[in-house]
Amino acid sequence: MRRQVPVHLQDLQLRFYRTNGPVLPSQPLLLPGMSAAGVLRSRRVLQQLLPGLLASMSRRYSLDVAAPLLRTQGYVDGSWISAASVFPVLDPATGQELARVSDCGPAEAKQAVEAAHRAFQTWKGTAAKERSVLLRRWFDLMMLHQEDLAKIITFECGKPLQEARGEVAYSASFLDWFSEEARRIYGDIVPSSFKDRKLLLLKQPVGVASIITPWNFPSAMISRKVGAALAAGCTVVVKPAEDTPLSALALAELAEQAGIPPGVVNVVPCSRDRAPSVGQVLCSDPMVAKVSFTGSTATGKVLLKMAADSVKRVSMELGGNAPFIVFDSADVDLAVGGAMVSKFRNSGQTCVCSNRFLVQSRVYDRFLDKLGRAMDSQLHLGHGSEPGTTQGPLINSRAAEKVVHQISDAVSHGARVLRGGARLNGSFMEPTLLADVTTDMLCTQEETFGPLVPVLRLFLLAGRQSDLAGGRGPGGGHGGGQRGSHVGPRGPVWWSQTVGFGSRGF
Ligand code: NAP
Numbered sequence: 001m002r003r004q005v006p007v008h009l010q011d012l013q014l015r016f017y018r019t020n021g022p023v024l025p026s027q028p029l030l031l032p033g034m035s036a037a038g039v040l041r042s043r044r045v046l047q048q049l050l051p052g053l054l055a056s057m058s059r060r061y062s063l064d065v066a067a068p069l070l071r072t073q074g075y076v077d078g079s080w081i082s083a084a085s086v087f088p089v090l091d092p093a094t095g096q097e098l099a100r101v102s103d104c105g106p107a108e109a110k111q112a113v114e115a116a117h118r119a120f121q122t123w124k125g126t127a128a129k130e131r132s133v134l135l136r137r138w139f140d141l142m143m144l145h146q147e148d149l150a151k152i153i154t155f156e157c158g159k160p161l162q163e164a165r166g167e168v169a170y171s172a173s174f175l176d177w178f179s180e181e182a183r184r185i186y187g188d189i190v191p192s193s194f195k196d197r198k199l200l201l202l203k204q205p206v207g208v209a210s211i212i213t214p215w216n217f218p219s220a221m222i223s224r225k226v227g228a229a230l231a232a233g234c235t236v237v238v239k240p241a242e243d244t245p246l247s248a249l250a251l252a253e254l255a256e257q258a259g260i261p262p263g264v265v266n267v268v269p270c271s272r273d274r275a276p277s278v279g280q281v282l283c284s285d286p287m288v289a290k291v292s293f294t295g296s297t298a299t300g301k302v303l304l305k306m307a308a309d310s311v312k313r314v315s316m317e318l319g320g321n322a323p324f325i326v327f328d329s330a331d332v333d334l335a336v337g338g339a340m341v342s343k344f345r346n347s348g349q350t351c352v353c354s355n356r357f358l359v360q361s362r363v364y365d366r367f368l369d370k371l372g373r374a375m376d377s378q379l380h381l382g383h384g385s386e387p388g389t390t391q392g393p394l395i396n397s398r399a400a401e402k403v404v405h406q407i408s409d410a411v412s413h414g415a416r417v418l419r420g421g422a423r424l425n426g427s428f429m430e431p432t433l434l435a436d437v438t439t440d441m442l443c444t445q446e447e448t449f450g451p452l453v454p455v456l457r458l459f460l461l462a463g464r465q466s467d468l469a470g471g472r473g474p475g476g477g478h479g480g481g482q483r484g485s486h487v488g489p490r491g492p493v494w495w496s497q498t499v500g501f502g503s504r505g506f
Contacts, residue, residue, distance in 0.1 A: 071249035077115035078262025087271035119263025135179035142172035154384035158392035171220035178227035205233030207289030210282035218244035245269035324354035403450035
């Protein structure tokens, strides 16, 4: 049986009320630093960008997926549970409601922690092979339902369907990987400093892991943590983001179908209002042994404080402020290709998206010119389920407001808008290119999480090496590591330094 949730883009501007109240239809902004020619250019770009968006508006969209995958209750101890209230899940492209999901609170979170703690007593004793087989079955089911899972991601998170399919494959790959790793949790024999002693290291599961995840990879951020936990013999309670609980609940449905025992995987969806009280249980309950979080640095700090009292093990994957550096010696076409890839995936909403572009003087104008043209020809806004769409909406109006704020701050400090600059209807943002950006502007200091390319002129020999340093805020991603990319004579070089753990793991 399949279930269809119809969604209409004509109501695009109507309902972005959840976080900020109603939003009126946006007009293209005339920003302080924008000339009349700039406005005309922006209009031309809009016409190129908008056909997809305008065509989308007259179409009807429906989330058509196998009914069992569209779960709307919490999943605790192998049962689907309702809470006293519900919260709406919206399609960010249309503002229309996709579903109403149980708004779990501290009581349900506690219930989930207790269930996970009970299940841990037997799960930790299962044979490695058994855990491996169950994870592999879960992987197989994910791939079997790849298309439906991708549609759920597109409708609740806005990313183009092609990217969503990629996320499902990426997400499932963690289950595949950890199904194999489950069989290889070897110990060690360590030489002792004493003749009469032998040191044997045994790896033991720590217990219940609380998993708190963001909306921008609503499937992959869950499986990469849960896969590792289950392989090790831990049990989990997952709190997905308010914007994207449906992907998490679909994963729970498939975990059940795969035969993962009750209580081993629990999911407690909740609204943003309830996140702090649910987070309090998940980060401080004595039955929780480990907290694994991916999200913003600000939230990470809050969770760390909550986890500190009971000295829990904690893994934090936080926000980024990745630089993209182009030297005079670079191949500018390669640099532009790299910039397009590293900036515009998921409309600029990934933690590894380049956030500030530092371009050396001699290639500065050429880079801007070519990048602007690439943006004109390659970026197409629309509903994520339209085949031609490369840029979906931002996740909600709060996210769009942040980008608009950064643009107007930059323009008020002297930046020039070369492309875009406007907020469109709902939470759609024009891909925006800013020139003459300096390090005192907000867009270079904080993570944007949107389709904004702020380009700084890099003077390496004129005592301005500080341009290479971070903004005022710490980069912070991957537990304090740095990420980024630069383009030299041999093309783009991606670099990443992580602290404490690899990119796979939890
Ligand atoms: P966020 O606002 O920090 O939210 C992340 C998760 O934390 C959501 O589930 C959120 O719930 C929850 N949360 C917020 N406050 C909480 C509290 N007091 N107690 C318990 N849970 C709480 O981040 P986001 O906006 O969803 O995601 C974007 C950020 O994630 C960016 O900074 C990005 O760089 C980062 N990110 C990093 C990586 C990485 O690998 N390093 C990967 C992806 C994303 P609600 O949704 O209900 O608020």
